[in-house]
Amino acid sequence: MTRARFITLEGGEGVGKSTQLVALAAALRARGLDVVETREPGGSPGAEAIRQLLLQGSEDRWTAESEALLFAAARADHVARTIKPALAAGQWVISDRFIDSSVAYQGIVGHVGADAVRQLHAIGSHGFLPDRTFLLRLENRAAAERARARDTEGSDRIGGREQAFHDRIGFAFGVIANEEPERVRPIDAAGAPEAVTARLLAALEDLL
Numbered sequence: 468m469t470r471a472r473f474i475t476l477e478g479g480e481g482v483g484k485s486t487q488l489v490a491l492a493a494a495l496r497a498r499g500l501d502v503v504e505t506r507e508p509g510g511s512p513g514a515e516a517i518r519q520l521l522l523q524g525s526e527d528r529w530t531a532e533s534e535a536l537l538f539a540a541a542r543a544d545h546v547a548r549t550i551k552p553a554l555a556a557g558q559w560v561i562s563d564r565f566i567d568s569s570v571a572y573q574g575i576v577g578h579v580g581a582d583a584v585r586q587l588h589a590i591g592s593h594g595f596l597p598d599r600t601f602l603l604r605l606e607n608r609a610a611a612e613r614a615r616a617r618d619t620e621g622s623d624r625i626g627g628r629e630q631a632f633h634d635r636i637g638f639a640f641g642v643i644a645n646e647e648p649e650r651v652r653p654i655d656a657a658g659a660p661e662a663v664t665a666r667l668l669a670a671l672e673d674l675l
């Protein structure tokens with residue numbers, strides 16, 4: 468039996484992370500693995516409370532620095548209370564977003580700086596990293612169309628920003644994937660959900 472792994476799904480809004488999280492977890496369970504599905508911001512009671520602070524209210528509710536600290540605090544709780552205990556118990560963990568979202572949104576696009584965000588992660592979560600990160604890649608307009616179809620009742624504080632912001636996020640994730648090619652694997656997110664899941668499984672085969 469291989470050891471339990473921590474997998475994260477990253478990418479901009481609407482690329483299909485939540486959809487693939489459910490499908491990938493089901494595929495891994497079908498192979499007999501015990502899988503925990505989680506998400507950020509959130510994933511533990513404390514982090515879910517911080518999620519409310521982060522995603523509700525006006526766009527200027529937090530300074531860029533406060534926002535980065537809140538994400539790091541939520542992640543520290545998520546890692547300590549949910550992710551590490553699950554891995555220690557032999558469960559695989561798949562998270563919808565993790566540190567790379569902070570590096571992209573707060574670090575590269577939000578001007579806090581990628582290094583500063585990684586330092587916060589070093590303090591809050593001892594620099595804990597996923598075994599593998601899948602970066603779902605989808606052409607910007609297709610992702611915006613998927614997100615619009617989903618968010619018929621309006622989007623959240625961060626998701627509701629203009630298209631140019633989301634374009635910069637896509638670019639920032641590309642920078643991250645280039646920096647850490649061993650951990651961060653780009654996956655084509657176009658096409659039917661089942662086709663994307665098959666690509667994810669193929670790119671996970673060596674860890675199974």
Ligand SMILES: Nc1ncnc2c1ncn2[C@@H]1O[C@H](COP(=O)(O)OP(=O)(O)O)[C@@H](O)[C@H]1O
Pocket residue numbers: 478479480481482483484485486487613614616617656657658659660661663
């Ligand atoms: N491969 C796909 N093809 C078409 N629509 C999709 C696909 N994957 C997800 N969707 C739909 O697009 C919307 C956004 O997907 P979601 O998984 O919520 O994305 P994310 O979590 O990355 O924001 C949802 O309405 C979802 O049902």
Ligand SMILES: Cc1cn([C@H]2C[C@H](O)[C@@H](COP(=O)(O)OP(=O)(O)O)O2)c(=O)[nH]c1=O
Pocket residue numbers: 479480481484485507508522538564565566568569570572573623625626
């Ligand atoms: C985890 C994380 C999320 N975010 C943002 C990305 C999203 O706009 C929002 C999370 O909203 P959510 O609805 O969970 O994500 P999605 O829109 O992908 O389905 O928070 C950050 O800015 N930094 C982070 O570290």
